Amino acid sequence: MVEEETLVKELKSKETQSNAFEVLVTNYKERLYWHIRRIVLNHDDADDVLQNTFIKVYRNIDGFKGDSKLFSWMYRIATNEALSFLKQKSKKLGLTDGEYKDHVIENLQADVYFEGDEIQLKLQKAIATLPEKQKLVFNMKYFEELKYEEISDILDTSVGGLKASYHLAVKKIESFLKED
Known part of the structure; x- marks a missing residue:
């Protein structure tokens, strides 16, 4: 795995950004997916939120100051994206947060990706x-x-x-x- 400091420098450089982003996605996609999945519970929703998370990371990498680990910064983005997604989805369905949680849990058994x-x-x-x-x-x-x-x-x-x-x-x- 590439040193985090080196990866951040490469992500911020236009010449190396594309390759560095591929490395970033490869290194973190699985951990971020499961973090998001535990929040939204649905596989397809988790994929959507993961994609949005990486888009935000890509667009905002220049704003990353290094006050925390890159991993922590990305987890914060993923968490905020997942929570925003849940709010939008419940609003779109006209459900309260509690009703939406019940809806998601009811559908969990029907999710072909739920292996529990x-x-x-x-x-x-x-x-x-x-x-x-x-x-x-x-x-x-x-x-x-x-x-x-x-x-x-x-x-x-x-x-x-x-x-x-x-x-x-x-x-x-x-x-x-x-x-x-």
Whole structure:
């Protein structure tokens, strides 16, 4: 994998931008896809949001100052794109956020790309009941195994606040699974 600093320089240079962007997509597309997929839940929607994320990264790379890791910056863009997508989609369907979450969960079993068993489906239903921030923190910590410091960079939140959000999310998921 190319050094992040070198990759950023190449992304900002018109001569090397195209090749560097290919490297960037190759290195990060799978991780970003699964991050987005855990937010939007649907494969096709995740593909659309991923494409929009890379377009934004490409268009805004000159604005990347290097205050955080490139990875964190892209995750922040992907997170914002996914959340915006959900808001637009629920508005377009005339549903509240809660109704839209229910709609997505109901359709999860019908998604040919959903490979989980009944337990995975129950876990996804439990996660879907969480407030947005707790859902993001839980997914990043549990599935993506990110450190609290990395999540802090991505969500621009204190580590202490993230630990509290994760703890509450785990308790709510446990409670949901016991009730179900």
